[in-house]
Every structure is written in C-alpha cells, then in structure tokens.
Amino acid sequence: xxxEGKPIFxxxxxxxxxxxxxxxxxxxxxVPSTNEFAVFHRxxxxxxxKGVTLLVDDGILYKKxxxxxxVAAGARERLIAKRRDSFRSDFLLPLIAEAEKLDISPAxxxxxxxxxxxxx
Amino acid sequence: xxxxxxxxxxxxxxKRFGNVVALDDVTLSVQPxxxxxxxxRNGAGKTTLMQTITGQxxxxxxxxxxxxxxxxxxxxxxxxxxxxxESQKYPDEFRPKHVFRCAPWFYENWDAEFxxxxxxxxQLPVNRRIKxxxxxxxxxxxxxxxxxxxxxxxxxxxxxxxxxxxxxQIFYDRLLADYAEHPRTVILxxxxxxxxxxxxxxxxxxxxxxxxxxESAETARDSATTIVGPRSAVEAFIADRTxxxxxxxxxxxxxxxxxxxxxxxxxxxxxxxxxxxVSLQQLIVRRTNSTTTEFGADS
Numbered sequence: 001x002x003x004e005g006k007p008i009f010x011x012x013x014x015x016x017x018x019x020x021x022x023x024x025x026x027x028x029x030x031v032p033s034t035n036e037f038a039v040f041h042r043x044x045x046x047x048x049x050k051g052v053t054l055l056v057d058d059g060i061l062y063k064k065x066x067x068x069x070x071v072a073a074g075a076r077e078r079l080i081a082k083r084r085d086s087f088r089s090d091f092l093l094p095l096i097a098e099a100e101k102l103d104i105s106p107a108x109x110x111x112x113x114x115x116x117x118x119x120x
Numbered sequence: 121x122x123x124x125x126x127x128x129x130x131x132x133x134x135k136r137f138g139n140v141v142a143l144d145d146v147t148l149s150v151q152p153x154x155x156x157x158x159x160x161r162n163g164a165g166k167t168t169l170m171q172t173i174t175g176q177x178x179x180x181x182x183x184x185x186x187x188x189x190x191x192x193x194x195x196x197x198x199x200x201x202x203x204x205x206e207s208q209k210y211p212d213e214f215r216p217k218h219v220f221r222c223a224p225w226f227y228e229n230w231d232a233e234f235x236x237x238x239x240x241x242x243q244l245p246v247n248r249r250i251k252x253x254x255x256x257x258x259x260x261x262x263x264x265x266x267x268x269x270x271x272x273x274x275x276x277x278x279x280x281x282x283x284x285x286x287x288x289q290i291f292y293d294r295l296l297a298d299y300a301e302h303p304r305t306v307i308l309x310x311x312x313x314x315x316x317x318x319x320x321x322x323x324x325x326x327x328x329x330x331x332x333x334x335e336s337a338e339t340a341r342d343s344a345t346t347i348v349g350p351r352s353a354v355e356a357f358i359a360d361r362t363x364x365x366x367x368x369x370x371x372x373x374x375x376x377x378x379x380x381x382x383x384x385x386x387x388x389x390x391x392x393x394x395x396x397x398v399s400l401q402q403l404i405v406r407r408t409n410s411t412t413t414e415f416g417a418d419s
Contacts, residue, residue: 007338008318035300042292043318044155045300047338 008043012051017079020060020071027071031061125188127152127273127305128173133182135168135329142168144329146182150307150322152272155299157320157337158309159404165329166309167205170275174203186273202227204266205277206259210250216261217246220268227269234298235268241290255282263291270302277309288312292319313401317341323400327408337400344403345385346376349393357391364406376406 019025034052038045052069055061060075099109126149135143142165150156160166171177173184175191175198184191191197210219216239224230239246242260250258259280266274280288296319299306310316323340325333333340344364347354354373365376376398380388388395398406 007342009338035297038300039293039297041318042296044321044337045296045303046154046321047318050338 008041008047009050009054012037012041012043012048013054016051016055017060017083020076021079021083023076025071027073027075029071030067031069031071033068124152126150127187128307129183129185129188130169130173131183131185133169133172133184134180135165135172135177136180141329143172143179146326146329146331148324148331148334150305152305153303154321155295155306155308155319156322156324157313157316158307158324158326159311159313160326161408162311164326164408166326167277169326170203170205170277170307170309174198174201174275176203199226199228200272201275202266202269202271202273203275203277204262204279205275206262206279206281208258208262210261212251214250215247216244216250216253216257219250219261219265220246223265223269227271229270231268231270234270235264238264238267238294241294242287256284256287257282259283260287267291267294267298270298270304273305273307275307275309278311288315292316295319313404314399317400325404325407332407333404340403341397341400343379344376344398344406345378345380346374346396346398347388347393348372348374348396349391353391353393357388357393364403376402 016025016031019031020027025031031052032040034049035045037043037048037052041048052061056063056069059072060079061069062072063069096106096109099106104112128148128150130146130148133143133146133148134141146165146169158166158169168177172179173186173191175184175186175193178192186197187200189197191201220232220235220239223235224232238244242257242264244257244260244264245253248257250261253261259282263276263279263283266276266279280291283291292315295306308316308320317337320337323333323335323337324331335343346365347357349357349372351368351371351373354375358375358377361377363375363377367374374396380395385395
C-alpha cells in the first residue's frame with residue numbers, strides 16, 4: 001500500500017483524503033489515531049503523525065483535546081475542489097500526451113471517453 | 121524535538137584494533153524518542169560503535185556520553201540501557217524461563233505480561249535448555265527481552281539471526297505497536313534495510329568506520345532519483361551532476377543522481393525522461409559502493 005514514489009506522510013494524508021471523498025469516513029466522525037495508522041501501515045508513528053498534521057494544517061481534520069482527530073465540516077467539498085484543480089495536470093495532460101504518442105486524435109479520444117462512460 | 125538533549129552523544133570517536141581502524145573519528149548524536157536505523161555492510165563498524173556506546177568497549181580516542189554521562193561501569197546509565205545482540209551468551213544450564221525470571225532484576229520497566237504474550241507469538245519453548253534451542257529460537261529470547269524490558273534506550277544489533285520472515289514480521293509489528301504506546305529510544309542495527317525502512321524515523325549509515333549518512337528517513341528517501349531514458353537525452357540532462365550509479369542496456373540509460381528539485385523534475389519530464397524513486401536500500405548500496413547482494417540477503 002505504501003510505494004516508494006512519494007513521501008510516506010503524503011501518502012497517509014492522501015489515503016485519509018480518499019476515505020473522506022468516498023464517504024467512507026463521514027464529516028464530524030473520528031479518524032484513527034496516529035498510532036493506529038502507524039501500526040496498520042507498518043510505518044514509524046512520527047511519519048504517520050506528519051501525515052495527519054498535514055490535514056490538520058489544511059483544516060481537513062481537527063483535534064478534540066483528549067479524544068482524538070475528527071473530520072471537519074465541509075472537508076469533503078473542499079477536498080473535491082482541490083482534487084478537481086489538479087485533475088488536469090494529474091490525469092488529463094498525461095492522457096493527451098499518451099494519446100498523441102499513439103496517433104489517437106482528439107476526436108477519437110473524446111469518442112473513447114464517451115463510449116467508456118456509457119459502458120460503465 | 122530536535123532541540124531535546126540527545127540520549128547518546130559521540131564526539132570524535134576512534135577505535136583501533138591493532139592496525140585496523142574500526143571507527144574513524146565518529147561524531148553522532150541520537151535524539152530521544154525515535155527509532156534510529158544504524159545501517160551498513162558487515163564489518164562497517166556497527167557493532168563496535170554500539171559496544172563502545174554501551175561501555176563494553178573502550179574508545180582509543182574521543183568521547184562518548186549516554187544520558188549525559190560516561191557509560192563505562194556506570195550503573196545510572198547502564199540500568200536504563202538494553203543491548204540485544206545476535207551472539208548473546210547465557211549460563212550453561214539456563215532455560216528461557218530463567219532468562220525471563222532474571223530480567224526484572226536488571227530492567228525496572230520489565231513487563232512480564234508482555235513477555236508472556238511475546239513467548240506465545242514466537243512459540244518459544246521456555247522449558248528447553250538454551251543450548252538445545254534452534255538459532256531462531258535463541259534470537260527470539262533476545263528479541264523478547266529487548267521488547268519487554270522497555271528500557272529508555274534499547275539497542276537491537278542484528279537481533280534476528282535464524283528468524284524466518286514471519287517471525288521477523290512479528291518482531292517489527294510488536295516493536296512498532298509497543299513503541300507507539302511506550303515511546304523510547306531504539307537503535308536498530310541491520311543489513312535488511314528494505315524490511316525496516318518504513319519503521320525508521322532516522323537513519324545513520326556507517327561505512328568503513330565512518331558515518332556517511334545521518335539524516336531523517338524522509339530526507340534520505342528523498343535524496344536521490346534515478347533518471348531513465350535514451351542514452352543521449354539522459355547524458356545531456358545529467359551534464360555535470362554527481363552520478364551515484366550508472367547502468368544501461370542498448371540505447372537506454374539509467375542514472376542515479378542526487379535529489380532533483382521541482383523545476384528540474386519538470387525539465388526532465390519535458391525532455392521525455394522518466395524519473396524513478398530510489399529506495400533507502402538502493403541509496404545505501406549506491407553510497408557505499410557495494411553490491412545489492414550484500415544487503416537484503418538472508419543471513
């Protein structure tokens with residue numbers, strides 16, 4: 001689950017974000033503790049803590065003293081907005097670059113996307 | 121945390137055995153509450169360094185402080201330290217249960233219940249004579265002592281000779297879980313770098329008696345990149361960078377260089393080059409000029 005490409009704490013933050021976006025973790029509900037993340041992912045607790053802190057700094061998680069970490073209200077909407085911003089550079093541009101390499105025209109690419117969308 | 125008083129401070133430490141320089145002007149400080157990996161090839165000086173820090177060996181020159189004091193024959197220091205090594209000797213007639221019964225005399229934080237759970241986890245026959253134990257079972261005795269002692273400073277020196285992959289995973293999992301609940305300073309010496317890389321907060325690499333890397337695991341992980349692509353494009357991109365490693369096949373080259381910043385990564389992508397991460401193990405292999413087979417091989 002942990003890969004070498006990105007800093008581990010960033011991967012932890014992204015996994016929590018994914019759970020919030022998918023609704024697996026609801027707003028105002030509690031997320032696992034830093035230690036639970038560390039043991040589950042087999043990583044150093046300090047690294048897990050850094051991932052959680054990243055989300056606290058972004059206002060996605062907040063701390064209830066003596067209880068634990070909770071998902072902030074409105075977190076899901078803000079994460080979706082953030083992911084949409086990076087959708088172009090993360091997914092669209094590489095897709096177009098690969099299509100060009102394979103001589104797939106923009107029109108063909110559009111058709112492929114439409115067909116896949118209808119199929120699923 | 122970086123400003124806390126170091127648990128271990130080593131200054132200009134040199135250790136000679138006759139003509140052999142085992143430690144060459146080593147300076148090091150270990151921050152409290154972290155798991156530090158002490159990594160290096162066999163014979164690099166890992167064990168000598170730990171033996172000197174724990175007062176079992178004398179420095180030829182230089183200074184060692186543990187909890188701010190000299191460790192040699194210093195009960196105030198040594199009662200707070202445990203050192204688990206692969207070659208631990210026990211009295212001839214001892215059985216594992218005797219070891220665990222004696223342990224609380226030396227370790228005030230000893231948790232007998234935790235030790236019992238670990239005995240179950242490792243399926244250790246506590247009534248068998250130590251002499252009759254398998255190599256892996258003997259290692260399990262040491263690992264259990266090192267974990268259940270919960271000393272403020274714990275050294276594990278290649279603690280798992282003869283332990284199979286499953287037992288090693290049990291060790292890593294229990295270490296992590298117990299450390300999370302009872303933070304303490306752990307120094308883990310190993311050549312199985314891939315297995316422990318994610319457990320470490322800090323990495324110290326020793327090569328031929330010298331410290332060649334001393335940084336956070338996150339920084340170390342991020343400190344090199346491999347560039348892959350057509351030979352001419354790769355050569356043009358790396359220009360006069362320091363090359364850690366170079367290999368290739370046909371017209372394809374794969375070159376490992378020091379960390380690239382965001383702009384350089386973009387330039388590389390624009391030039392049609394692929395960037396691949398470098399694992400901690402690969403990085404250390406590169407930096408110590410050794411071959412992959414020296415690390416990660418089961419001993």
